[in-house]
Amino acid sequence: MASIRRRKRAKQDVWLVDYRDAAGVRHRVTALTKEAAENLLGERIRERQHPGLLSPDRDITLREYNERWLAAVETEISPRTLESYKQLLKVHIVPAFGRARLRELSRGMIKAFLVRKRHAGLSKNSVRLIRATLSVMLSDAADDGILLANPALHLGRRQRGRSDKLNAVDRTHSIRPMSQDQLGAFLAAAKKRTPVYAPLFLHLAHTGLRPGEAFALQWDDLDLATRRLRVVRALSAGRIGPPKTGGARTVDVSETLAKALRRLQLARKREKLERGWKEMPPWVFCTEAGTPLDESRVRKNFVEALEEAKLSGFRVYDLRHTFASVLLAQRAPITYVAAQLGHSRPTTTLQFYAHWIPGGRERFVDGITGPRARKSSKLGHQLGTKSKSTTSGVPEVADSFGGPSGTRTPDPLIKSQLLCQLS
Numbered sequence: 001m002a003s004i005r006r007r008k009r010a011k012q013d014v015w016l017v018d019y020r021d022a023a024g025v026r027h028r029v030t031a032l033t034k035e036a037a038e039n040l041l042g043e044r045i046r047e048r049q050h051p052g053l054l055s056p057d058r059d060i061t062l063r064e065y066n067e068r069w070l071a072a073v074e075t076e077i078s079p080r081t082l083e084s085y086k087q088l089l090k091v092h093i094v095p096a097f098g099r100a101r102l103r104e105l106s107r108g109m110i111k112a113f114l115v116r117k118r119h120a121g122l123s124k125n126s127v128r129l130i131r132a133t134l135s136v137m138l139s140d141a142a143d144d145g146i147l148l149a150n151p152a153l154h155l156g157r158r159q160r161g162r163s164d165k166l167n168a169v170d171r172t173h174s175i176r177p178m179s180q181d182q183l184g185a186f187l188a189a190a191k192k193r194t195p196v197y198a199p200l201f202l203h204l205a206h207t208g209l210r211p212g213e214a215f216a217l218q219w220d221d222l223d224l225a226t227r228r229l230r231v232v233r234a235l236s237a238g239r240i241g242p243p244k245t246g247g248a249r250t251v252d253v254s255e256t257l258a259k260a261l262r263r264l265q266l267a268r269k270r271e272k273l274e275r276g277w278k279e280m281p282p283w284v285f286c287t288e289a290g291t292p293l294d295e296s297r298v299r300k301n302f303v304e305a306l307e308e309a310k311l312s313g314f315r316v317y318d319l320r321h322t323f324a325s326v327l328l329a330q331r332a333p334i335t336y337v338a339a340q341l342g343h344s345r346p347t348t349t350l351q352f353y354a355h356w357i358p359g360g361r362e363r364f365v366d367g368i369t370g371p372r373a374r375k376s377s378k379l380g381h382q383l384g385t386k387s388k389s390t391t392s393g394v395p396e397v398a399d400s401f402g403g404p405s406g407t408r409t410p411d412p413l414i415k416s417q418l419l420c421q422l423s
Helices: 034-049 062-073 079-097 107-119 124-143 168-173 180-193 198-207 211-215 255-275 295-308 318-329 334-341 346-356 364-368 371-376 378-383 412-422
Strands: 003-007 014-020 026-031 228-231 234-236 239-241 249-252
Touching: 003 034, 014 034, 026 034, 062 079, 062 124, 079 107, 079 124, 107 124, 180 198, 180 295, 180 318, 198 211, 198 255, 198 295, 198 318, 211 234, 211 295, 249 334, 318 334, 318 346, 334 346
Parallel strands: none
Antiparallel strands: 003 014, 014 026, 228 249, 234 239
16 A cells, blocks of 8 residues: 655655555655655556556657657658648757656646747747647657656647637638639639649639649549549648548539630640650649649749739639638538538538628618517518528629529528627
């Protein structure tokens, strides 16, 4: 049985901690205070219940474990994610905790570290990525038996003002979609300035695919007769892998895009004959050598098209944001937009794009005045099923996006979100 006893000494009394470890070996250690003795005994009891903590890795430092961990996860994550982990660990995490033993890290230490990073001028999103990287590594350390639990897991989730929490305004600032006029000007400029890359830009704007998913698209993935395509792979840092969410999905293709892809397919067949290729490259968008596109060259041509259209401040990824915002602006159901984008849950789509759902100026509060008032009110017709569509006054988006038109009955989920916004 473990126990704590007080021992008198000439200069200062001490507290004796008497316990047996997991192997049954008896130990007696002293502490200067009763509180320190209780903490020591509690730690030894946890170690006895968790024999893995008695392994040689028990005193491993974060710097030592960092090198081993990166080597272990290298083949399990995308190259882009791996580079992000390496950069965040090298610049932020290892300098702060490199000499500390993993089992000495506490939630308080990590919270203070994140607050310091925020005060140093880092954005909330940067701090969020630092915490997420540290948390992933410590979770693996817990799986390896070095830690009892991950001290960074769900850190500060109940704290509204925590340093890495992104609010709706922060998310909106990170999303920069083009307007319909800007998109039209950009696509026209791309066709004029960078005709080789114009079909790719049209494809991104009309399907909402992530750039890496479009780079890895193959002709066998297309069904132009039904105007649909399958997203089954993505290109990341030069390596082909599964899409970000891990699963395949089917995406609608607009009529405009389908015509452009048919023209591109015919041009590629002519190119095969001119270049003497034995087979046509499988990639829908490829280089002159028939290999997948290089991301840096795509960005360069994107900037050139922006300059031609007299636009600035946009990224290639913003074509995906443009696709989502335009569909929502024409009152496409949030579930449809989420499926097109490849979001696992519609709430993810709503979290980032709710700002672009038409809010209208309906006086919903007038509906609480009574049955007679509701029966004759305009609001009653809007919420009923017998009235005609109320979207006639809303400008429609070109149907080339392949989504529902502006005359489609609004999705009930969108309506409920509007009510929440007004509450």
